[in-house]
Amino acid sequence: MANKGLQILGFVLALLGLIGLIIGTILPQWKMSAYVGDNIITAIAMYEGLWMSCAFQSTGQIQCKVYDSILQLNSALQATRALMIVSIIVTLAGLGVACMGMKCTNCGGDDKTRKSRIAMTGGIIILIGSLCAIVACSWYAHDIIQAFYSPFTPVNTKYEFGSAIFIAWAGAFLAVVGGGMLAASCPREKAAPRYPMSKASSNKDYV
Secondary structure, eight states: OHHHHHHHHHHHHHHHHHHHHHHHHHOSTTEEEOOOSSOOOOSEEEEEOSSEEEEEETTSOEEEEEOSOSTTSOHHHHHHHHHHHHHHHHHHHHHHHHHHHOTTSSTTOSOHHHHHHHHHHHHHHHHHHHHHHHHHHHHHHHHHHHHHSOTTSOGGGOEEEOHHHHHHHHHHHHHHHHHHHHHTTOOOOOOOOSSOOOOOOSOOOOO
């Protein structure tokens, strides 16, 4: 029963992590303009994401522009794009495999040991997908930090972390925890006794 509850909890956490990865990938707030230096302009806030850049004005107007060419983007952004897409696809595939092996489903046959191994395989796949997301977020964050402290970066073009990168990080963390629970749900096989147990004779002789 405890093993079944662990599988359900791991699946729910991994599903929430997948939702966080999708939301984080779509949102344009991966990095936001940093208000540093003497010339601080608070009327317009600049945001950049994996797919577009947006300008939020104090009046409430939002103007977004999709990136024109992939070849014009830097290597960190291209790698983050690819890794996040791979992460979502792999995590989704891992959830499908884990769903087939969970005890609360009828897929995967009636063999409990086989179903637990399928669930463990799904958890390992989810772990691989979440690790791809962690690498993507960390790579993008390193690029932001490197550009922020670079003396060659103009003050008005410096950026800091946006909310989307934290959402993606949180989704990856939930996927890691959920995938770990699914991977640890495989029961240990009980060792068979070396010698067969003798059956006590039911017939007794009385003198």
